[in-house]
Amino acid sequence: MGAEVVMINTHEVENQVPAREGVDEFTSNVPLVEAVARWGRGGAEASARPEASAQAEASAQELARIGALVGSSAFQRDAERANTHPPVLQAFDRWGRRIDEVEYDDAYHRVIGAAVAAGAHTSAAAAPGPGANVDRAAAFLLFAQVEPGHACPVSMTHAAVPTLELAASGLRDEWMPRLLSRAYEPRLGGDGGGGGTTKQSALVGMAMTEKQGGSDVRANTTRAERRGGSGSSSGAASWGAEYGLTGHKWFCSAPMSDAFLVLAQAQHGLSCFFVPRVLPDGSRNVFRIQRLKDKLGNRSNASSEIELDGTTGWLIGEEGRGVATIVQMVTRTRLDCVIGSAAGMRQAVAEAAWHVRHRSAFGALLVDQPVMSAVVADLALESEAATLTAMRLARSYDEDADGAEQAFRRLATAVSKYWVCKRGAGHAAEALECLGGNGYTEAFPLARRYREQPLLAIWEGSGNVIALDVLRVLAREPEAFEAFFAEVGAAAGESPVFDAALAAARSLVRELSATDAASAAFLARELTERLALVLQGSLMLRYSPGGVADAFVRTRLGDEGGRQYGVLPRGADVAGILARA
Template structure:
């Protein structure tokens, strides 16, 4: 016998199209990339489906398992994934979220890929790692034209081929990078892994890598010390003769989040590799790969914010308390609107950086210079905002948000990764200073970009003036790096919103983030913000 009737529970957020997010659609229209709208909505409809959400749940619930030996005792060093992971990889590569932009001659391929990536990211974060690395490896690999000519067509292929085989015999490839070591972390120049040249032109690599994600990728770019200094090497899992390259998986990392992605420790023991770029030029060779994976960190953090505010708004629109729907309660509207403003600003910045990537790849030197400093600035700030945004979005669901079935705890666990990966907060902030020191023109280009909006907003004009004042004392700049870089990021986001954003979102951002009319947590917006217009843009539309 039933004891009660369930009421006032929120319907599942399923069978909707998350690509109906105005800030993404507007970015594609601005770039004359309307040709990609059908593709984007195809990604969105699947991302919002029950089927794709189940794949993500299963991949999270059944993490990869390390298999070091076969039944006969032979070393195999393989990782076994849940079938759902392979479903996700098949779809992601089919959607072109890997290296596809490098072979796409349509307008704005990197922006289009960023837009699709930001929508698909809500299904599962872990399989985004091999997507990101495969995307980012191409410009670095081009430092060895012979290797690039052989493997780039397979990297851009729309076929997912997970089995370990000779790379040249496969229909599609994925790639990774293997840089950090126990003693150095981000300080890769402290690496001790060595590379000894061989008569046939190859090198033999020996050493240990502390973090190597997606170890079942077909090849890796590996940093090792050669006679000429720290160098970059192409290291395949399977050698051209069909034998396994020594690639000893010692263990998989037990991580806070990102459970569907295998992150491993690897021993290289006389492992065969080929030089990419010149000896001693390992960091400059791989730096563009790092820049592109940093772009994906920004997109990932922004996507997490969008997912958080979407789920919070959906919950509030269907849940009642104290006689009214939550979304109609003034204080909840304040919180949701504040979260939505943050998500839109972060998304706009990430997509703008992707558009700069298109221009830089096409040979625009000014775009390349602006992108160099803006990537570091935005990586620092947006990825730092992710965890506190996730925490507030989770709280909007109350106790239901703390339960795993809501998927909000998974969002919360994922959020810190984007700040840690590809350089923690300090590394990103200091990299901004390094850019200004090595390429002084970067600061001028950055300031010119934000000052192009002067006269549009009193709050923005005042913030730009304050920012310029921060550069009068370079002796203490390293101590003040987080403060200054955070200001740079907020001024940049404010300028982008003034130029491209919705007026209500821009107003909310400028009055709070730049003029300082807010408290120290989300939900402290001042009176006069157009909450209705902002929430309309962030509340999902169910079919």
């Protein structure tokens, strides 16, 4: 007889945190629920119509459906797979024909397909009205919270709508229904892709920056040469003036998209063009994807360098007015940078709060240990302020926004983009640390989030670009500052700390209005930071519970906070803050 085999069990797995799955990411996000109820379609401050309550209920139900979807284990697995199986460039087919296609994992298609089906791209344009942009922003936030890479083409399609409105009627009428569609069709169509021009939906990207210029798009060298007649080579006579574009774009986002807004130098200066991948006759446009960028994060989304060589494009707006034309798109993608950063902060807080409520150390749950609860509470304060900022900003983009609201959003978009996006990276790092070694591994989502957050501070203008934009507003659009301070000043008298910060911000604005350009530029970041903090402080004082608002104002606008997260004022309502996390 053989010797008896003894199985040795070295240990039981215990004190590990259960998977955070099966969570409704909408209803569990109290600040977001409150913001939608206040500013969303049918919300308390968005509509006084009789049918408003029914609209609000329908919106809440749809967002809860999305919240349950993105909180499911299946969606989370797809999010992970889309990032661990990144897109691959297929420059040629197997017979050697140039196709310039990007191949994605099926998980990515399921993620973006769900976002498009939910209207996270263009629902506000398809069914405009008070609160429409808030509901759309909430849906966008929920999807981006779990898988941020797909949000790039979703955002650009959303943002392309107002620019496409400036196109010739034939082009607009042909393409606008595709942008507003909730169908998702991954294949390009045309030669090599099948389907000709029958595709009924579309995603839109952009290609602005070049090697020599970066953010200085006026240094672009891509040329645009007018072709004789209208639609002379493409069969699209009603699409307006047709051009041939030649040049290299250093960053082209989401190159698998169906069309792009592109900046190029025409006879009368930098101009904006609509460049489809498939031409009206079903042939492929010249759009050579040279390589995909190897990025720090945002791995599920392809970014590329492209070569244009006589590529067909149609003028949008006027020649020489390219920046003014495409800025309609840029402004809304900046809005989505704010929303996306808020989404990342929410994921970070949710994962950290989940971990500390289930993990024990030194004889107690982490959440019951004051040093840890203070850190998570501080992270939650940042997340709530970012969510309020994003949703209030989205409300200012609704079609019923009056002149004051439009002036407010002109400044508030830049200010919020600068501050909220910059806070994202440090916030993710601190949240990751709450999970200890687990947080630093790719098996947990915060490692991916840590690599993701810096992108949104760069995309659509890094810090200096945005701060200088704020100075341009100060010099050219004083009404924007009037509208901004009218909004922010609604919280005056609620807190002496806030009142002092508001007075200091106003004083700095007066100082910079009277100083020379070089001195103003030196203080541009200080100005932008001060404006962002008084905006967030005002929103927190007006809309968050007293203990939450008090802790935020005293730490961010006063001198009772620390240089790192977790330094809260004595007597802060930590339990109340954590209850909302």
